[in-house]
Amino acid sequence: MNDDRIRLDGQVAIVTGAGNGLGRGYALQRASRGAAVVCNDVAVDAAERTAREIVDRNGTAVAETRSVATPAGGAAIVARAVDAFGSVDIRVNNAGQLRNAAFEDLSVDNVAPLVTYLASRRCTVTDGSSRLVAGTSRGSSSRQAGAGTPPASTA
Numbered sequence: 001m002n003d004d005r006i007r008l009d010g011q012v013a014i015v016t017g018a019g020n021g022l023g024r025g026y027a028l029q030r031a032s033r034g035a036a037v038v039c040n041d042v043a044v045d046a047a048e049r050t051a052r053e054i055v056d057r058n059g060t061a062v063a064e065t066r067s068v069a070t071p072a073g074g075a076a077i078v079a080r081a082v083d084a085f086g087s088v089d090i091r092v093n094n095a096g097q098l099r100n101a102a103f104e105d106l107s108v109d110n111v112a113p114l115v116t117y118l119a120s121r122r123c124t125v126t127d128g129s130s131r132l133v134a135g136t137s138r139g140s141s142s143r144q145a146g147a148g149t150p151p152a153s154t155a
Contacts, residue, residue: 006033007034008030008033008034008035008090009033009034009035010034011034011035011036011089011090012035012036012037012038012081012085012086012087012088012089012090013027013030013035013036013038013089013090013091013092014037014038014040014064014077014078014081014088014090014091014092015027015030015037015038015039015092015094016040016041016068016077016091016092016093016094016095017040017041017094017096018037018039018040018041018046018047018050018051018094019039019046019047019049019050020041020043020046022094023041023050023092023094023095024046024050026092026094027039027050027092028050028053028057030090030092031054031057031059031060032057035060035089035090036059036060036061036084036085037051037054037059037060037061037062038061038062038064038077038080038081038084038085039051039054039061039062039063040064040065040077040095041063041065041095042065042066042095043065044063044065047064047065048063060085062080062084064076064077064080064081066080068093068095
């Protein structure tokens, strides 16, 4: 559903985890409301596919494939947005690390990178002035049924 009263014309959105699932939905939604979108995902083909879909729908988007797990990656994502569109107005921190197992079946080796990632992501994609939407889906894989339709949001 697209409420035309909520427009993002002239704004720039970074959406992490934009290749599939909720992130893809967030990116498509922001673009449908007029924002230029940086579609970030470490899955290169997925990031490019989402950006291409936005452009094919007459929107404005670029793909960006660095990891949000490090400050250097976060800085590169912001730099891509500024280089392509001049600013950053909206950040949707959606990137996640998929672990397809029940918690009790995960080993320490599986969980440690996830904990490190979650602890670091609070500060990696930042420019000091944009609005932030933070969230991640349990399984952002395209295999997840119903993925890709985010809840309505004003950011």
